[in-house]
Amino acid sequence: MDSDFFDIKSSKADLHSWNNIPYSKRANGIYLPNSKVISLHSGWSDMHFHMFNRPKYGMFLNFYDVKDARETRVQSGDPTLEFNMMISNQVYNQLGSLQPTKIQQGFFNITYLPFVDSIVKFEKDQFYCTMDVHIKDVLLNELLLDFPTVMEPLLTAMIHK
Numbered sequence: 001m002d003s004d005f006f007d008i009k010s011s012k013a014d015l016h017s018w019n020n021i022p023y024s025k026r027a028n029g030i031y032l033p034n035s036k037v038i039s040l041h042s043g044w045s046d047m048h049f050h051m052f053n054r055p056k057y058g059m060f061l062n063f064y065d066v067k068d069a070r071e072t073r074v075q076s077g078d079p080t081l082e083f084n085m086m087i088s089n090q091v092y093n094q095l096g097s098l099q100p101t102k103i104q105q106g107f108f109n110i111t112y113l114p115f116v117d118s119i120v121k122f123e124k125d126q127f128y129c130t131m132d133v134h135i136k137d138v139l140l141n142e143l144l145l146d147f148p149t150v151m152e153p154l155l156t157a158m159i160h161k
Contacts, residue, residue, distance in 0.1 A: 011071040014042045032061055044068040045122065056139035061087075064128040074118045080134040081158070084109045088129040092121040112158055 008016055019039055032052045040047040045068070050061040058080075085108040093103045100121070103109070111118070122128065140158075144151040 007075045008040065009073045010042070010044065012044075014044055014070070016040050016042045032059065035061075044070050056136050056142075058134040058136070060132040060134070062128075062130045062132065064122065064126075064130075066122045066124065066126045066128065069122060069124040071119060071121045074120065075113070079158075080113050080136070081140065081154075082109075082111050082113050083133040083135070084111065085131045086128075087131055089126055091123075091128060093118060 010016075017040070019041065032050045035050040035052045038049050038051065040049070045064055045066045047065070048063040050063075052059040052061075086103045086105050088105060090102060090104045090107075092100045093109070100119070140151065140155060144155060
């Protein structure tokens, strides 16, 4: 796996390596059966991404096993409308030029990627779990039929980035 999934840079310019080393399940977290798992390793954390891809959406359960505090800047590799929910723990997140916000457990963001950078502050010796849902164009166009007043401006804005 390479950075086509997303690109990550840390505040200390750490090297990150993609691989598909199997994830050893911990007591905390939830799992998607039969999902592909890819991992991103560095000296400060191990990140595991469980991917469940469907024709109209992709779902990702993400596990971050953080050993040392870092601020990261992440940018998506593909354009998508992303719903991101904090399942366990809490982080400070800054999207684009907005102010950093504490994303508490159960809170969520909806963002159009890759045009918004996500800056996240991870704390030392913490475990984080998030769920991302990437909504594909097929589903967005179906939603346009049911919710035209909401979807038309959104789709227009996405076309113009």
